[in-house]
Amino acid sequence: MTKIWILLKIQLLNFFGVNKMLHxxxxxxxxKFIFFAISATIGLVGCSLLSYLYSNSMASAFVMLGDIGMLLPIMLVSxxxxxxxxxxxxxSGILFGYKDYDMIIALPVTVRQIVGSRILLLxxxxxxxxxxxxxxxGAVFAIHTAPGLAFYLIFILTILLIPLVPIIIATVIGAIITMIAAKFKHISFISIILSLAFLFGIMYLSMNSSKVTEAQIIDMAKSLSEKIYRVYPLSKLFxxxxxxxxxxxLLLYVLISLGSFIIFTMFISINYRAINTLLTTTRSKSNYKMKAxxxxxxxxALYKREIKRYFNSSFYVMNTSIGMIMLLILSITFLVVGAGPLEQILEMPGFAELITKAAPLVVSVFLGMxxxxxxxxxxxxxxxxxAKSIPVHAITIFLSKIAVNLTLTVPVILVSSTLLIIKLHPSLFEIIMLYITPLVYAVFSATVGIIINLLFPILEWKSEVTVLKQSIxxxxxxxxxxxxVAIPIMIAIFLKDxxxxxxxxxxxxxIALINMAMYGYLKTKGEIKFRAL
Amino acid sequence: MLQIQNFSKTYKGGKKAVDNLTLEVKAGDIYGFIGHNGAGKTTTIRAIVGAQEFESGDIFINGISIKDNPLECKKILAFIPDNPDIYEYLTGIQYLNFIADIFMVDVKERETLIKEYADRFELTVNLGDLVASYSHGMKQKLVIISALIHKPKLLILDEPFVGLDPKAAHTLKTIMREICANGSAIFFSTHVLDVAEKLCTKIAIIKAGKLITYGETNKVKGDNSLENLFMELIDND
Known part of the structure; x- marks a missing residue:
């Protein structure tokens, strides 16, 4: 256990550059770190508050249906x-195929300890x-039901176990995707396709299941609980x-969560070396002949390199294309079913009005993702x-990175805005804004990303996950x-005049003016900051 | 070709890595830069190629300040770092073509030079493979080729022989002599004193950020071997 903790600690120290800040x-x-820590704390408090408000509104609905007990299993499933x-x-990146694999595997620790530390990181x-x-x-539930001490004890124990089973399922799916992809020449490309197929599949199923809910309004609470328990049986025990x-x-819940986790860790340990070898072995033909x-x-040249870098990493693609995938699905669904049914599918009251009146902003929401x-x-x-030693201005490097981001976002914006225009029949002004506003936001999102990364860079990392998921x-x-985008939407919602x-x-x-100012910043201070990296 | 004037670099936290270093490398020189670990070699080299900011002094490449006009300096120099960390998602030929594009090398010329150097380093058949599949030595050869295809006037190398097999090391030494005979200059750090003694026309020894001796190799070492001289200078406080 000590060795697992040592291995885990080394990885945790890299989280958000904590170790760099300490030393x-x-x-x-x-x-900069203190600024981020304060912002993150405010963010976490804000998210907790939003989460509380969401749970509270759900609880009110369940109270009306006479079954407040449904709140916690539903939140467990979410x-x-x-x-x-x-x-x-x-x-792929944390459990398998990470860069210091060779170094770690050569240490006097068992494979099971390595796997254990990696799964504990997840x-x-x-x-x-x-x-x-x-x-x-839990707080909302406690306020409504005023439970005894036993509730709090069971609650703490059970929520600590919640991530275990989903991690196992995710690891199995992730490992299958990675192993299938590893058999092909273009590992990343196949991995992206399989991951997208999985994502689309889940979205399709969840949309279909929403329709069932709407049809079973008569005995809503009962049908809902049955559905939730069927989707995720562990929620029934919970x-x-x-x-x-x-x-x-309770015992069964603990046993299943912990037991499956331990068995799974042992199973992965048996095949760990084989999976990693498969992933880290690169094909080489060694038969190149000089061509024109x-x-x-x-x-x-910089753009081509950057685009190859982007599509070389399935994790990078999946992590940053999700917003555009969601936008595309949303606009296609909007075209097919219209605003009202879409509002019901998304379970977002007021969405129909928002998309009808402020479509350019709704499209822009997805660019941040x-x-x-x-x-x-x-x-x-x-x-x-x-990048630092080639004879190229840093602004050219920045622009190549911005261009790659726009390559991802602009085509989706054009398609989605066109689909919305077909359905909404807007005025000429609205048509123009439906294209211009998201495009201006696309440039904003790409440019602000460069500036923020210049201010908070991490150049020492062993896994892309550190940069893509855990970096400031x-x-x-x-x-x-x-x-x-949220600020103007809030203004539109609250200042109806x-x-x-x-x-x-x-x-x-x-936003267009900010874009120009950011370009000026990148050309001057950005150049200096890049050289100082 | 390269003038380092009163160059000093202090890292955040107060550690002085290089202290008032002044040195000149002329066209045709193969200049060896020697010192123990942490002496300030890599800091100096990174500053020369514009990868390291510095607070005092200046560095001129062919008379142009790296501080004031880094782009013009970078156009005429090539850098080979101590670790060949290159884009693993590109094939060898894609990487070389990328570098040729950046240095705006004519297409016919790049094809000729890539073929020539890849053949000499016996890497041509591997150029179609991803860099990720390369060994350390193969990556090192690729970086060396990428540094040569734009015919730099000044070649800066940080421990260039690490990871190279004996034949590739011999090829590199031959190429270094060739390009310096054609009017270029080379400034490189090394821990391999035998190589420095036989290859370098001039050497400089740095200790704790300060230059302790420099000049033509024969004059600096006199009748001593370079190894003995180095040990004497380093041990003598």
Missing amino acids: TKDIKEKQ TSAMVLFTTIYKV YSMNIVFTFLIMVPA SEALVDYNLNS LVSSSQFG SCTTGSSISLEGKHIWI ASILSMLVGLAS ISISFIVLGTTVI
Whole structure:
């Protein structure tokens, strides 16, 4: 256990650059970290508050249906689903195929200890989100039911075990995707296709199941609980343990969660070396003959390199394309079913009005989730010496990274906006804004990502996950992108006297001006910051 | 070709890595830069190629300041780092073509030079494979080829012989002599004193960030072997 902890500690020290902050003598670095820590704390408190409000509104509905006991199992299923989705893409990079594999495997530790430390790392990443959803839900439940001490004890025990089973399922799916992909020449490409197929499959199933819910309104609470238990049987045991204080269910829940986790760790340990060998073995033909070469401009060469880098990493692609995939699905569904049914599918009251009146902003919401630039400088990692020693202005390098982000977002914006236009029949002004506003936001999201990454770079990393999921830059760039759209949407919702067209136009102009200012910053201070990396 | 004038670099936290270093490398020189670990060699080299900011002094490449005009300096120099960390998602030929694009090398010329150097380093058949499949030595050869295809006037190398097999090391030494005979200059760090003694026309020894001796190899070492001289200078405080 000590060795597992030592191995885990080394990985945890890299989280959000904690170790760098602890040991740096640079006051600016410390200030930046403190700024992030305060922002993250505010963010976490905000998320907890939102989570509490969401649980509270759900609880009110369940009280009306006469079954408050449904709140916790539903939140358990939501948490488990989130753990499942966010873990699948981390499997390759954290559990398998990480860069210091050779060094770790050569240490005097057992494979089981290595696997244990790696799975515990996945657990540590997920337990934070579990607490963020489950603790507010537990508080709401406790306020409504005023339970005894036993509830709190069982609650703490059970929520600690929540991520285990979803991690196992995610690891199995992630490992299968990775192993199938490893058999092909273009590992990343196949991995992206399989991951997308899985994602689309789940989205299709969840949309279909939503329709069933709508049809079973008569006995809603009963049908809902049956459905939830069917989807995730562990939630039934969880509910019985927590709501009915059923000791047998509690024991079974603990046994299944812990037992499957231990068995799974042992199983993975047996095949660990074989899987990693499969993943780290690169094909080589060694039969190249010199052919005619094609030249490109400096920008063209940088762009081609950057796009190859992007599509070489399935984790990078899956992590940053999710926003565009969601936008595409949303606009296609909107075209097919219309605003009202879409609102029911999404279970978001007020969505129909929002998409009808503020479509350009709704389209722009998804751009923050598809910011590839927020980690693009950190992803240079040990290769940064190349970018720094070639005779190219840093702005050209930045623009090549921005261009890759726009390659991902612009086609989706054009398709989605066109689909919305077909359905909404907007005025000429609205048509123009439906294209212009998201495009301006796309440039904003890509440019702000570069600036944030310049301010919070991590160039020393062993796994891309560190940069893409655990870095200050990737999180901040997504949040800034989302906040920049959330603010005008909030204004549109709360200040109903102001015309939405005016808000959209005003926002577009402001964001365009910010874009110009950011370009100026990158050309001057950005160049200096890049050289100082 | 390369003038380092009163160059000093202090890292955040107060550690002075290089202290008031002044050195000149002329066209045709093969200049060896010797010192123990942490003496300041890599810091100096990184500053020369524009990868390291520094607070005092200046560095001129062909008369152009790296501080004031880094782009013009980078156009005429090539850098080979101590660790060949290159884009693993590109094939060898894609990497070389990328570098040729960046240095705007004519297509016909790049094809000729890539073929010439890849053949000499026996890497041509591997150029179609991903860099990820290369051994350390093969990556090192690829970086060396990429540094040569734009015909740099100044070649900066940090421990260039690490990882190279004996034949590749011999090829590199031959190429180094050739390009310096054609008017280029080479400045490189090394721990292999035998190589420095036989290859370098000039040497400089650095200790704790300060230059302790420099000049033509024969004059600096006198009748001593370079190894003995180095040990004497390093041990003598």
